[in-house]
Amino acid sequence: MTGADGSHAGAVAVPDWLVQQDVALCPCGCVGRRRKASFLTRTIRGGSGILQQVLFGEDVAAAPGLLQRIDPRTKIVSLLALLVVAGLAHSMITLAALYALTLGLAAASAMPLGFFVRRVWLFVPIFTGIVVLPATLSVVTPGHVVLTLWHWHGVAEGITTQGLLAAARVVCRVAASISLVVLLTLTTPWVRLLAALRGLGVPRIVVLIVGMAYRFVFLLLGSVTDMFQARQARTPGTPRHDGTARAFVGAGVGALLGKSAQLSEEVHHAMLARGYRGDATTLERHRLRAADLGYAAAVVVVAAALIWGDHVLVPR
Amino acid sequence: MHIPDGYLSPQTCAAGFVVAVPVLATAAARVKRRVRTRNVPTLAVLAAVSFLIMMFNVPIPDGTTAHAVGGALIAILLGPWAAAIAVTVALGFQALLFGDGGVLSFGVDVVNMAVILPFAGYGVYRLVARGAALTARRRVLAAFLAGYVGINVAALCVGIELGIQPDLFHDATGAPLYSPYHLAQSIPAMLLAHLTVAGVAEGILTAAVLGYLQRANLPLLRVNHPGVPVDAAAADAERTRRRRLRPGVVAAVVVAALVVLTPLGLLAPGGAFGEDSPQDLRAALGLAAVPAGLAHYSGFWHDVLFPGYLSGSPWTYIVSAVVGIVVVGLVVWGAATLAVRLFGRRVPVPPPAAEREDTVEQVTDGPAR
């Protein structure tokens, strides 16, 4: 006990209100109003959603299955080929066949089919179905009216054959395309995907940036979640959508930028310390095996068959 | 704003890559030159920040929330080229990891959100914040406008890209192959959402972060603002040395804006109101004869350079357009020159040298231990 006033030297002066044992600012039960999820909850939920999604993806990628055994480079190239087929197809039958193909591949790759279908079709109706619904009307897509809804200056207006066809085609095309991408990303561990990009001629520096950014997303995600949870803990009642909320988001992103600037400096030092001189070498090395060549050949044959069939079905 | 696969024709997607790849290559080269070995961690961190910004829900005044892209913000802090790379990587994550945005349409998405957004936003910011001190309120306003305008210009481009699909790509029956909406529908749909909601979110985010950095982290703000005075007093001293309005620049900006906005003309159905030829007017209104005054004066001026835009081949149409652009540019330039002569009495002094290129080197040399 050396302090002149009898307390520890340098002890923190604690204000009286913090020492008192009374209740906090507002003695509350559970009678508050509830409202729909605030921006805080939504942001926090978004963060944990990303983590869950990534961890689930790693699980599927580790399962034994057809696509898991294929070299990621082969998978990327064949994905692009099939996406172009989906883009060029005119006939609904071609698109349906392509979608059936993705279902078959998913089943062969130890993917829970229900999950695979849900993942695609939960996304499709929201972003595509509703969006293209008005396109079936003659005001958007003029043509042969099959279902008259109203008259405009004596002309029948309503749903047209062309509109229905166009809408159905867009929905199927989007569903097939998303299924193809989901197949690739769920059956390939992130690291091997990066290595494959490198193997396909994407500049090393870009791959390095992408890999590191992936790492930082999770690091900074932790800070963001902490920040929002700290505010949630300090916000009694429902957070309001007012100036202070906006200022909080501003300060949050500002602090995030400051923190990341510091982080990038530290990482730069850590890289220099281990001999980085501006051009990184990486460990990855892959050999194409017979299975990969077989898969690639199969994809080429299927793609060619689909294109040919599409031209037969819809001559142009 | 993320266009998924299936909405755009493969041809449009290819065009997107043709634009995106050289721009990104230039961006990588420029950023590399400015930050040397530090580029990798800096860009990686920025990409992560951009990805997370797309996750931040910004409360907007009507009680709902929206998310921003952050392209304008990064452009203000580290320049539009760095922003292009950071947002591209963030978009890559979304496309490959989370299925948000397409793989074939990746090039087009990059052009919209990683190129057009940051460059448009940064241009607006430079224009509005010109000559303001680093801590001035005007910079906050400039940041809001940068975000707001940036994301809306990008949305306009999305609207145009989607809107040209049904006219360019349809089958024999006229049924569209890809996105079914015409320009007249896709542009208002995109702009309505962005002018009211997403634009506000991007603007608020950009302004709020800039305001926060003005108070809490000036060194970070100074990185991309070399030579900008910190407070109002220093700004006044600086402003007297600034150059005046440059008529050439004004003319170029006006002409560029007109050219960019030209596709909007496709929105209007039919001819322009009140510009019909006398015969068409008579037919449309069912008049017995062309009104006498109209008949008399409509032929008054007929000694034109390109009668009827030299109608015939599309090339002559384009030539007429180019001549028109040049003439409009010259007129604006003349007007601006006149304005400077009449109102700008300040003595022109050459601007201070050393205005840029010193940058990211010092982003992070803060007193961190």
Added chain:
Amino acid sequence: MSHADPTSHADPTPDPQELLVCRHLSYAYLERHPALDDVSLTVRRGERVALLGANGCGKSTLLKVLDGLVFPDAGSYTAFGAPVTEDSLEDEQMSRGFRSRVGFVFQNSDAQVFSPTVREEIAFGPLQLGLSRDETAGRVDDVLHMLGIPDLADRAPFQLSGGQKKKVAIATVLVMSPEVLLFDEPTAALDPRTRYWLVELIERLGTAGRTIVHATHDLDLLHRIADRCVVFSEDHRIVADGTPEEILRDRRLLVEVNLVHPAAAAVG
């Protein structure tokens, strides 16, 4: 306490036992916030040196100078007989030699673990320094086994706990087999078990003849991981240099440099 005396080393031909030699170093962040003020220090082969001082006294900055990451505003730094400057490190040969002989374990493991997987992270250093892929892969496996973490090899860093991350960070440095190891606050924020594991590792490295310099304010374990202590004052100068016993006995000094709380000093 003779090591800190710069005048005794005025000899132009370097003593091969003196690995790292700093003379009259000064450094300020942004040319405004001082971090080192006239610091001289010589580290001899096989020594285990602890840099002691309160937060912000300049220990970390000195470690960064020793690793050639920041360069002093004044004074000179020589490693293995060659001057280390921004210029000399531009030289490929010099840089490669220096980087492979000096390893740095950063305080913030998150900064050091930046690759997508643990395996790639550990391989980063040897690959940059020009080791072949096969040799690197072999070394990575050896280090993983030595540290008892082979099961972490294919994990992503965000799936690691704080202690595991520290082990990976140490592995990234050990894989290059450096002569000199620099540790910045190695035991900070570790659980007791990992902390003792680390102390034992440092002891083992010391008996294997490696030179170790670490910044710390962990006084409890000092006698096990250091045979020499250098004490920094809060005005960024070296104020004492001696054996751990000598330093720990000098309570007045420790209070003065803010390493122990006066109340604790009174009790002890």
